[in-house]
Amino acid sequence: MKKIGIIGKAGKQEPLDIIRELVPWLKAKGHEALVDAENASQLNMQGTPRAQMPSLVDLIVVLGGDGTMISVARLVADKGIPILGVNIGGLGFLTAVQKDEIYDVMEKVLKDECSIEERIMLNSCVLRHSECITEYIAVNDVVVNKGALARIIDLEIYVNGIYLSTFKADGLIISTPTGSTAYALSAGGPILYPTLNSIIIAPICPHTLTNRPIVLPDDMQVEIYLKSGKEDVYLTIDGQVGFSLRQNDVVVVKKSGHKARIFVPCERDYFQIIRTKLKWGER
Known part of the structure; x- marks a missing residue:
């Protein structure tokens, strides 16, 4: 996976902070990073329109909540591009990676150590x-x-x-x-x-x-x-x-x-996500 797309929720500071560090981190590992135009303009970077990104990248990292993740999944549906969601929103069923885990998970994703779920x-x-x-x-x-x-x-x-x-x-x-x-x-x-x-x-x-x-x-x-x-x-x-x-x-x-292709964080299962997000087992 040489070309990595990055799409962040517009109008929030957290995606900008992550993009500012993630882009040079990816470049240092030999990967080209393409940032969505709206966020790139806030960082004085060259950006790529969202509509064009599915044809240019091998993977898209989504920085936002489930709503952002869902909109990107529809965007890339006909291209079959896998997406990795980083949660900076609310509940986060789809964006199961937390901010402090992003670099550890990205390391494993880039080494093909994480599986991809295909969802109807x-x-x-x-x-x-x-x-x-x-x-x-x-x-x-x-x-x-x-x-x-x-x-x-x-x-x-x-x-x-x-x-x-x-x-x-x-x-x-x-x-x-x-x-x-x-x-x-x-x-x-x-x-x-x-x-x-x-x-x-x-x-x-x-x-x-x-x-x-x-x-x-x-x-x-x-x-x-x-x-x-x-x-x-x-x-x-x-x-x-x-x-x-x-x-x-x-x-x-x-x-x-078409199917949505979503990276599953390594060493994490769906039942753990259910327990965490829906607070099962808590009193």
């Missing part, structure tokens, strides 16, 4: 009058939910063309295993091991209390028909990208042909 992603398409008018890729989840002042909405769900149910709810989450510790968890969904080939359908605040989350194989296609006509309803991707829906729109969700 979702592809979503909005059909309007049978035409796909917009398409997105998601790392965590695809969500259909109502606006702030809207009432309960009706969502008719089909799986592989077979009718599942009509949910009267605030919305619906289609989640990957990676997203099972995000919004879906708040909606009562299960935690899935991140490399499982499964998806979760989780209603948000359903009017019928027996409507519970369900886990499906990831080779199944989910179709969400919006039946409500007078409410503000949105499609949201990973909590970062939004699209306004209309009555009779159909959101088609299926497994993406």
Whole structure:
């Protein structure tokens, strides 16, 4: 891995401090470092636009929280570039490397001593009058939910063309295993091991209390028909990208042909991350 991309959360000092030291450290070891243009401009360095970086590097180091990590995972999805997350945000399920560990972990990554997890992603398409008018890729989840002042909405769900149910709810989450510790968890969904080939359908605040989350194989296609006509309803991707829906729109969700490739910190397991982040076993 000769070319290392570095993308930091914009508007924070901590990524700048790390970049200032990490770039010369990488160069001293014979690696070329490409810094995202927004952060590079703050350090008077030559920068690389984020959109161009996936075509130029062998690995991307992400300095931020899970939100930054997710946006970069979508950015590099079609290139298969592995990413290493350094947590300078909040919870940090994906950015599992702490600031004080970065150089020890980077040493092992550059020596190919750390494994890479491949995690499924979702592809979503909005059909309007049978035409796909917009398409997105998601790392965590695809969500259909109502606006702030809207009432309960009706969502008719089909799986592989077979009718599942009509949910009267605030919305619906289609989640990957990676997203099972995000919004879906708040909606009562299960935690899935991140490399499982499964998806979760989780209603948000359903009017019928027996409507519970369900886990499906990831080779199944989910179709969400919006039946409500007078409410503000949105499609949201990973909590970062939004699209306004209309009555009779159909959101088609299926497994993406691309996978997120995430470096796993050496000598650390998923259950340790669960215990640490969710404080399991604490009193």
